[in-house]
Amino acid sequence: MGGRRAFVHTGGVALDREATLVVLIHGAGGDHSVWRYQSRWLASSGRAAAAVDLPAHGRSDGPALPDIGGMADWVCGLIGSLGSPASVVIGHSMGSLVALETARRMPLAGFAMLSPSIRMAVHPDLQAAADRGERLAADLIIGWSHTGRARFGPHHDPGVWKQGGNRRLLEENAATLGSDLRACAGWEAPDLSTLTTPALAILGSRDRMTPERSGRDLAARLPAVTLAVIPGASHVVFYEHPSVVNAVLGPWIDGLEAP
Amino acid sequence: MVRPETDHFDTLAIHAGSEPDPTTGARTTPIYHSASFVFESAAHAAALFNLEVPGHIYSRISNPTVGVFEQRVAALEGGVAAVATASGQAALHVAIATLMGQGGHVVASSAVYGGTVNLLVNTLPRFGVTATFVDPRDHTAIAAAITEDTRLVLAETIGNPVMSVLDIPAVAGIAHEADLPLLVDNTFASPYLCRPIEWGADLVYHSATKFLGGHGIVIGGVVVDGGTFDWEESGRFPTLTEPYAGYHGIDFVDEFGPAAFAARARTEGLRDFGAAMSPDTAFHLIQGSETLPVRMERHVANAIRVAEFLADHAAVAWVAYPGLERHPDHALAGRLMPRGPGSILAFGIVGGRRAGARFIESVEVFSHLANVGDVRSLVIHPASTTHQQMTAAQLAAAGVGEDLVRVSVGLEDPDDLIADLDRALRAAAP
Numbered sequence: 001m002g003g004r005r006a007f008v009h010t011g012g013v014a015l016d017r018e019a020t021l022v023v024l025i026h027g028a029g030g031d032h033s034v035w036r037y038q039s040r041w042l043a044s045s046g047r048a049a050a051a052v053d054l055p056a057h058g059r060s061d062g063p064a065l066p067d068i069g070g071m072a073d074w075v076c077g078l079i080g081s082l083g084s085p086a087s088v089v090i091g092h093s094m095g096s097l098v099a100l101e102t103a104r105r106m107p108l109a110g111f112a113m114l115s116p117s118i119r120m121a122v123h124p125d126l127q128a129a130a131d132r133g134e135r136l137a138a139d140l141i142i143g144w145s146h147t148g149r150a151r152f153g154p155h156h157d158p159g160v161w162k163q164g165g166n167r168r169l170l171e172e173n174a175a176t177l178g179s180d181l182r183a184c185a186g187w188e189a190p191d192l193s194t195l196t197t198p199a200l201a202i203l204g205s206r207d208r209m210t211p212e213r214s215g216r217d218l219a220a221r222l223p224a225v226t227l228a229v230i231p232g233a234s235h236v237v238f239y240e241h242p243s244v245v246n247a248v249l250g251p252w253i254d255g256l257e258a259p
Numbered sequence: 260m261v262r263p264e265t266d267h268f269d270t271l272a273i274h275a276g277s278e279p280d281p282t283t284g285a286r287t288t289p290i291y292h293s294a295s296f297v298f299e300s301a302a303h304a305a306a307l308f309n310l311e312v313p314g315h316i317y318s319r320i321s322n323p324t325v326g327v328f329e330q331r332v333a334a335l336e337g338g339v340a341a342v343a344t345a346s347g348q349a350a351l352h353v354a355i356a357t358l359m360g361q362g363g364h365v366v367a368s369s370a371v372y373g374g375t376v377n378l379l380v381n382t383l384p385r386f387g388v389t390a391t392f393v394d395p396r397d398h399t400a401i402a403a404a405i406t407e408d409t410r411l412v413l414a415e416t417i418g419n420p421v422m423s424v425l426d427i428p429a430v431a432g433i434a435h436e437a438d439l440p441l442l443v444d445n446t447f448a449s450p451y452l453c454r455p456i457e458w459g460a461d462l463v464y465h466s467a468t469k470f471l472g473g474h475g476i477v478i479g480g481v482v483v484d485g486g487t488f489d490w491e492e493s494g495r496f497p498t499l500t501e502p503y504a505g506y507h508g509i510d511f512v513d514e515f516g517p518a519a520f521a522a523r524a525r526t527e528g529l530r531d532f533g534a535a536m537s538p539d540t541a542f543h544l545i546q547g548s549e550t551l552p553v554r555m556e557r558h559v560a561n562a563i564r565v566a567e568f569l570a571d572h573a574a575v576a577w578v579a580y581p582g583l584e585r586h587p588d589h590a591l592a593g594r595l596m597p598r599g600p601g602s603i604l605a606f607g608i609v610g611g612r613r614a615g616a617r618f619i620e621s622v623e624v625f626s627h628l629a630n631v632g633d634v635r636s637l638v639i640h641p642a643s644t645t646h647q648q649m650t651a652a653q654l655a656a657a658g659v660g661e662d663l664v665r666v667s668v669g670l671e672d673p674d675d676l677i678a679d680l681d682r683a684l685r686a687a688a689p
Contacts, residue, residue: 009513009514012507012508012509012510012513012514031516032513032516033514033515033516033517034516036514036515036516037312037313040309040310040311040514041306041311041312044306044309044311045311059491123261125260125261126261136263139263139265140261140263140264142263142265143263143264143265144264149278151266152266152271152274152275152276152277152278153275153276153277153278153327153330154276154277154278154323154326154327154330155276155313155330156313156314157313157340157518158313158315158320158321158322158325158326158329158525159321159326159329159330159333159340159341159342159343159521159525160313160330160333160339160340160518160521161275161276161330161333161334161338161339161340161341163265163334164333164334164337164338164339164340164486164517165339165340165486165516165517165518167339168339168485168486168487168516168517169516169517172517242312242313243312246312
């Protein structure tokens, strides 16, 4: 895109350009692999999955995009280049804001927000640690993200210690984490009263990064929203409760119509 | 300054990977004695076999009890995933087979377990995988031994049986300079004393039979994926970066991200080679892992007492224990293992082979057997047991002399251990 490499994981199968395109957007300091339990499942069930590495994350070229609006513009460009009869954008945490802003910029069949918040304030110590590339940044994010069952597991993938995987992603994307967090903190919820694109908000009742009430506040501003609160779930709801999340996502996607 | 809420090692040793049983409420992890697991539907079965959704299919590939042990060790080692195996040797084999095929080459420390030497020298060459052994302290030699075909650098945190300490950051740097991963056998240190991934290693394996279990009642192994190595960037590992026909063309790095190695090690290594850990074994190892921190502290404290006693004994020619200031790796051990360099040591008995045999036969608290890392104190004469299959040249390269006695210091009262050693040394005096 624009002469720069953009990496998209299509769930292990070639992108079906006749199928509904489902774009998956990771959170701060992440990459496409956070959607491990969604991308391959979506691609194997008749959808065209596209789990992206945002610029400067994973295998996509930089530079990092400094604000949520810029990331949404990039996603719009990606959707345009991939081509699809209908597109759905799903984001987690920071990515949920990108999904929302994408919906404000272009017609979508729908957008889903996992662990969203009406405001994503960043603790100044976290921001400072991320800017300095300190281990503390990952420690804080992991501690606040892995609550409830996600704290000790067992995680669903046999042998996989999700906190460790999350730490590696944050380390690999350390150069952009500070920028991502600043983008989160700098986003202000706009007037959403005219955004009629069907929305889905999936919240965890034990989420300490983006608490349920903050997600509810954002959802309350959306005219066409479906709200799903997963009891006991933490911030990393999509890999803490993958079957529950997918059971919500699947029928919701199937019920969408092309814009 | 806000404090992170990540859990400390001692907490992870008890809780990581486990939860109260969701069906019965059992607080300790049950032994899930089931070969297979029921599919919710035909679609669910298809999704499991296509690796779309996580879950258990058949206990050769994964099992809930084994999974708790795997996640716990991954957490304790600071890794992203772990794969438990039937033994430490199986863990090493799975690691090598995951990374390379015919034509592959390993650069290995000469101070490794005799069984590792045998695998690399006598067995794997029949399958087209060869190895070059180098002194782990000779970093120039390590770099020089790397060829175009090398796919792995292999060493032990504490080299068996001469207790050489691996300079993990330096050796990892050499491996990474050549776009290769470093695999470390961390059996002798345990993650409580050293976490090789934090020092630059990419993969870690254990004979879990030793300190991880601590009780010496089961055979088991585990390999941990640090998630640190960039397989894609290296370009030398098609098993992880190219479509695999065994799972519908899956690309493990694309699909599993930092846990790509562990995913292939499980879905191919356990599925096809079949050296899986049993749930009984995992249950016993889980019990052991819960007390790892307190056991290791006592192991180290006892080992220091024993090493100091031996160092001053007239019937002892030399003592190799990195906790002693005179050990050449003492400073390095202090840096990499500030809590202590384990509880395995070696010493040379005055009087050579004959005195060694008399000593072994005279101990009463120590047990003469081929194992380490037990709550019981153990003793062995490597030249006639663990290293008996090595040639004279390989023995010399590994620093194993005929007088060498290896001791694994257990958790008994150190005064009783010292008294037992003293009496046996006197009995063995020429």
